[in-house]
Amino acid sequence: MKSNRKSGSQGIKWVLISVSVLFMAIMLVLPLVSVIVNSLSLGIPFYLKSLHTEYTLSALMVTLLAAVIAVLVNTFFGIVAAWLITKFSFKGKQTLAALIDIPFSISPVIAGLAFLMTFGRLGWANSYINQINQLFGVDIKIVFALPGVVLATIFVTFPFVSREIIPVLHAQGTDEEEAAALMGASGFYIFRKITFPHIKWALLYGVILCTARALGEFGAVNALSKARGKTFTLPLEIDALYLAGSSDSITAAFAVSSILVIMAVTVIVARNILEYQAGKKQGRYES
Amino acid sequence: MYVELKHIHKNYGSYKASEDINIGIEKGKLAALLGPSGSGKTTILRMIAGLETPDSGDIIIDGKRVNDIPPAERGIGFVFQNYALFRYMTVYENLAFGLEIKKVPKKQIRERIMELMELTGLNGLEKRYPNQLSGGQRQRVAFARALAPNPSLLLLDEPFAAIDAKIRGELRKWLRDMIHKVGVTSIFVTHDQDEAVEAADEIIITNQGRIEQSGPPLQIYKSPGTPFVAEFIGESSKVEGYHQLKGFDKGKYKGAVIRPEFVESFKNDNLKFKDIIDYSEEGVIEDISFRGNCLEVKLRVGDILLTTHRSLERRPVEIGERMHVIVYRMYAYDDDRAYLLENKELIGKEMITF
Ligand SMILES: Nc1ncnc2c1ncn2[C@@H]1O[C@H](COP(=O)(O)OP(=O)(O)OP(=O)(O)O)[C@@H](O)[C@H]1O
Numbered sequence A: 001m002k003s004n005r006k007s008g009s010q011g012i013k014w015v016l017i018s019v020s021v022l023f024m025a026i027m028l029v030l031p032l033v034s035v036i037v038n039s040l041s042l043g044i045p046f047y048l049k050s051l052h053t054e055y056t057l058s059a060l061m062v063t064l065l066a067a068v069i070a071v072l073v074n075t076f077f078g079i080v081a082a083w084l085i086t087k088f089s090f091k092g093k094q095t096l097a098a099l100i101d102i103p104f105s106i107s108p109v110i111a112g113l114a115f116l117m118t119f120g121r122l123g124w125a126n127s128y129i130n131q132i133n134q135l136f137g138v139d140i141k142i143v144f145a146l147p148g149v150v151l152a153t154i155f156v157t158f159p160f161v162s163r164e165i166i167p168v169l170h171a172q173g174t175d176e177e178e179a180a181a182l183m184g185a186s187g188f189y190i191f192r193k194i195t196f197p198h199i200k201w202a203l204l205y206g207v208i209l210c211t212a213r214a215l216g217e218f219g220a221v222n223a224l225s226k227a228r229g230k231t232f233t234l235p236l237e238i239d240a241l242y243l244a245g246s247s248d249s250i251t252a253a254f255a256v257s258s259i260l261v262i263m264a265v266t267v268i269v270a271r272n273i274l275e276y277q278a279g280k281k282q283g284r285y286e287s
Numbered sequence B: 001m002y003v004e005l006k007h008i009h010k011n012y013g014s015y016k017a018s019e020d021i022n023i024g025i026e027k028g029k030l031a032a033l034l035g036p037s038g039s040g041k042t043t044i045l046r047m048i049a050g051l052e053t054p055d056s057g058d059i060i061i062d063g064k065r066v067n068d069i070p071p072a073e074r075g076i077g078f079v080f081q082n083y084a085l086f087r088y089m090t091v092y093e094n095l096a097f098g099l100e101i102k103k104v105p106k107k108q109i110r111e112r113i114m115e116l117m118e119l120t121g122l123n124g125l126e127k128r129y130p131n132q133l134s135g136g137q138r139q140r141v142a143f144a145r146a147l148a149p150n151p152s153l154l155l156l157d158e159p160f161a162a163i164d165a166k167i168r169g170e171l172r173k174w175l176r177d178m179i180h181k182v183g184v185t186s187i188f189v190t191h192d193q194d195e196a197v198e199a200a201d202e203i204i205i206t207n208q209g210r211i212e213q214s215g216p217p218l219q220i221y222k223s224p225g226t227p228f229v230a231e232f233i234g235e236s237s238k239v240e241g242y243h244q245l246k247g248f249d250k251g252k253y254k255g256a257v258i259r260p261e262f263v264e265s266f267k268n269d270n271l272k273f274k275d276i277i278d279y280s281e282e283g284v285i286e287d288i289s290f291r292g293n294c295l296e297v298k299l300r301v302g303d304i305l306l307t308t309h310r311s312l313e314r315r316p317v318e319i320g321e322r323m324h325v326i327v328y329r330m331y332a333y334d335d336d337r338a339y340l341l342e343n344k345e346l347i348g349k350e351m352i353t354f
């Protein structure tokens, strides 16, 4: 009886494992492998050549620029927002906490269009931008220019950092901070010495997720970026190459895609190393 | 008075957490804020520390009104209920924190910490993190950390709540000795009356955001000022029909509380009580329970159930046994005061009590 039941549950285990492995293989591994295989279908020299085009290099720079700025901005505001929400009580706190999540629930295309309607030629903010431009003799453009791409990327990746650290800050409570404040520590000192060590790992994790999302953003950026070789990001460049339709350009599209795949895999590996490290370290301080 | 609170009011929304609080504590004394859960003890402590602002009233420390002085400049050490040790810092770093902010030279910090570790018996633990310490050790670290910058006032919120009952008594004594040795004026919060009676020089009893009574433990124990205190302190039981007991009149009172030590019970043939046996009445034992160092005996006298303690040295008793019962005294109360009533039959009589 006993061994029967055991072999029964063993059987279920193997069925479940096979189903998941099969599913992952079909849905994730094969497509990613096929990207790499396709990218190399015309040989390595062609692969390298398609990465070296002016368009691709420009797209790579734009993507990295947008990602770096988005991560910096969102890390700063993410910490500020999480700190505000967990350590202070004020009217409208719940609303603020809910607002932070909007980019999670809204389609990126809509976000892109919203920026277009705000800063575009017909948008209400456009006349202010024109005034500023005239006043200072500059020529700032938001939509169909780099600032628009950066703004859209910031928008879609906004919640990642704050969402990661809010639960950690909540769990910690305010006692340690109060104790430090009573001893005369300033707000920033308290953050650096007490709060930061606590949120360190969650913060890094949030930054990594934020980076991954920023690198891959398509919809929102697509609405605001129309100049290939100037404001195109890697996903847009890939799209353009693929739509061009010739077999050369399709292979080039795969070659460019492989950059993103490699970046994504790197991010996942980094994430796992971090999780492992965090788990090990955390155990030392928490009983 | 070293610390004084005058007419302090504090509301959370419409909830009155503190209502006309008046407190005075002398320099070097250890005072206890004692009261049931939710009676506003922590609120008072946090207002003194400056972590909470009173709606009105004055807080005076060492003759200076401190209402508008920031918490860090009030010269206060605070031991939090769950200690709030900095968990990412070692014991040494925890103790050094306050001194580093004050920009004390490194060498002096080291000396001060060594002195504190010696004082609190933490030697050898300076490299540990808080989660590597026992409950009692954590409490000592919290205590040492609060003392490190030489505060002139030490506030402790339920310092023993998170500690095993077993070592609580020991730590209580330790803390009391330590505070008197250091000579720092201290206020600690507790809802355990044994703790307050044993450790404090002065007890302040809180109830529903108000101060019921304050004074030395013995005084509070012997002459509770309000009905609440009479019932709250000691193992008191409320008796409505107190005037049915022999030796007590109805008077103008609403009711009375009787403590176990006010009740005597003895067997018919006990010669020690022969002089007062005439003033006793009959009671039947309803319940007996073992209390470690004595028996707790419940006796029914008419409609009234009385509780008394019986020494283990005395002859055994059993449930249903008829005993002689005498009530020596009780606290009778009206709406806002408690009064000590002596058994009028016994006044002027020679008595033996156990
Ligand atoms: N920040 C707050 N907001 C609203 N109500 C509060 C707040 N802090 C305390 N209270 C209320 O004020 C009352 C007194 O609280 P306080 O913490 O002073 O009680 P306490 O005597 O310390 O109780 P305990 O023994 O349970 O710690 C309680 O009813 C509590 O719910």
Ligand SMILES: [Mg+2]
Residues within 6 Å of the ligand: B041, B042, B043
């Ligand atoms: Mg409390």
